[in-house]
Amino acid sequence: MQDIVFKKEITTVWSFPERGKWKTHNGNYRGNFAPQIPRNIILRYSNEGDIVLDPMVGSGTTLIETKLLNRRGIGFDINPDSVELTRKNLDFDTDNKYEQLVKVGDVRNLKEIFDNSVDLIITHPPYLNIIKYSNGRIEGDLSNISDVKKFCTELEKGIVELYRVLKEDKYCAILIGDTRKNGHYVPLAYYVMRLFLKNGFVLKEDIIKVQHNCRSTPYWEKRGEKYNFYMIMHEHLFIFRKPKKDENLYRIKYSTGLY
Numbered sequence: 001m002q003d004i005v006f007k008k009e010i011t012t013v014w015s016f017p018e019r020g021k022w023k024t025h026n027g028n029y030r031g032n033f034a035p036q037i038p039r040n041i042i043l044r045y046s047n048e049g050d051i052v053l054d055p056m057v058g059s060g061t062t063l064i065e066t067k068l069l070n071r072r073g074i075g076f077d078i079n080p081d082s083v084e085l086t087r088k089n090l091d092f093d094t095d096n097k098y099e100q101l102v103k104v105g106d107v108r109n110l111k112e113i114f115d116n117s118v119d120l121i122i123t124h125p126p127y128l129n130i131i132k133y134s135n136g137r138i139e140g141d142l143s144n145i146s147d148v149k150k151f152c153t154e155l156e157k158g159i160v161e162l163y164r165v166l167k168e169d170k171y172c173a174i175l176i177g178d179t180r181k182n183g184h185y186v187p188l189a190y191y192v193m194r195l196f197l198k199n200g201f202v203l204k205e206d207i208i209k210v211q212h213n214c215r216s217t218p219y220w221e222k223r224g225e226k227y228n229f230y231m232i233m234h235e236h237l238f239i240f241r242k243p244k245k246d247e248n249l250y251r252i253k254y255s256t257g258l259y
Contacts, residue, residue, distance in 0.1 A: 006020065006039060008040060008043060008044075009036075009207075012205060012206065012207045012208060013207070014036075014037070014040075014207055014208070014209045014210065014237065015209075015210040016034040016036050016210075016212065017212045017213075019034035019035065019036070019212075019213075020034060020035040020036050020039070022068075023064060023068065023092050024060075024088075024089040024090075024091075024092055025061065025064060025089075028059075029058060031058070031124075031126070031127075031130075031131045031133075032059045032061050032124070033061060033175055034061075035064065035065055037061075037175060038054075038061060038062040038065045038122050039065050041120070041171075041173045041239070042065055042066065042069050042071060042120065042122070043069065045120050045170075045171040045173070045239075046071060046119050046120040047119075048069070048070040048071065049098065050071050050072065050119035050120060051071070051072045051117065051118050051119045051120075052066045052071045052072065052073050052074070052118075052119065052121075052122065053073075053074045053075075053113070053118045053121045053122075053123075053165065054073070054074070054075045054076075054121070054122050055075075055105070055107040055110060055123055055158065055162070056077060056107055056124060056125050056126075056142075057075030057077045057082060057083070057102060058077065058082055058086070058124065059082065059086060059089060060075065060085065060086030060087075060089040060102065061124075062075065062122045062123075063075045063086060063100045063102060064089055064090065066098075066100060067090060067092075067094055067096045067098075067100050068094055069096075070096050070097070070098065071098065072098045072099075072100075072101075073098075073101065073102075074100075074101050074102075074113070074118075075100070075101070075102040075103075076102070076103060076104070076105030076106070076107065076110070077102075077104065077105070078104065078105070078106050078107075078138055078140055078141055079104075079133055079134050079141065080104050081134075082133070083102055083103060083104050087102055090102070106140060106158075107125075107155075107157075107158035107161060108140075108154065108157040108158045108161060109161065110161045110162075110164075110165055113165040115164055115165065116164075116165070116166070116167050116168065117165060117167065118165045118166050118167060118170070119167060119170055120170060120173075121162055121165075121171070121172040121173065122172075122173045123162075123172075123173070123174050123175075125155060125158075125176065126142050126143035127177045127178075127179055127188060128145060128146055128151050128179060128188065129143055129144055129145060129146045130179060131143060132144060142154060142155065148186060148188065148191065152192070152195060155192065155195065156195045156198075156199065159195050159196055159199050159201075160199055163199055163201060163242060168242055168244045168245060169241065169242065169244050169247075170241070171204065171239055171241050171242075172196075172201065172239075172240045172241075172242070173237060173238070173239050174192065174196075174237070174238050175209065175235055175236070175237045176189045176192050176236055176238070177189060177211075177232065177234075177235035177236070178190075178232055178235075178236075180232070183227050183229055185229075185232075189235070189236040189238070190236075192238075193206075193236070196238065196240050200242065201240035201241065201242060201243075202240065202241050202243055202249065203238065203239075203241075204239040204241045205237075205238070205239035206238055206239075207236070207237035207238075207239070208234050208235075208236065209234065209235045209236070210233065210234055211232075211233045211234060211235060
């Protein structure tokens with residue numbers, strides 16, 4: 001296994017041409033993010049022993065990092081295959097004294113988690129049905145939804161839950177990308193950002209994450225040339241904060257032009 005080669009990010013543009021391959025990290029699971037992403041977020045926004053939640057755990061990238069960094073990782077996924085894969089990827093030796101919990105669950109109903117109990121949330125939802133993780137066989141799987149409005153409606157239910165379980169003055173990070181329909185740009189990331197703001201979060205950071213080594217690049221390169229559009233090669237890593245109950249948000253909202 002590769003030794004950890006890692007440098008903390010200090011700007012709002014992140015680029016990882018070589019994704020981390022330490023421990024059980026790999027790029028075999030389509031759409032999973034580079035481990036440098038959760039590692040940076042965990043180190044900046046949490047402390048050892050904190051509870052870190054990933055409610056759409058995929059192949060377990062976030063939980064591998066919580067195990068390595070001595071956090072209490074909790075992961076859910078609507079797809080049992082993803083849960084099983086995450087458990088397999090967590091099967092390695094380390095000196096972390098905290099157990100990593102992962103089970104089948106839905107981001108829209110985190111009933112097993114108490115209000116105001118999570119220290120940090122990191123999540124990476126599907127981008128509509130660009131990658132269908134269950135091919136229609138799992139009811140409620142967000143990756144089976146092609147309609148933008150319906151996708152946002154369902155994801156918003158999860159955003160409400162994320163706000164409920166997160167502690168005050170703590171952070172929620174979400175990596176989300178945009179797409180195209182009929183040759184035109186669909187700013188899915190900004191629709192999702194507005195849903196977080198609508199439901200009480202405030203925006204701490206908008207980090208641009210450059211995409212590399214996408215399997216679909218050759219396909220889209222040909223399509224872009226044929227239909228005259230640029231390939232989308234970036235994603236948005238939004239960092240939201242849950243305000244304190246007694247916090248005066250007028251200064252934040254006024255200065256950002258929200259009201």
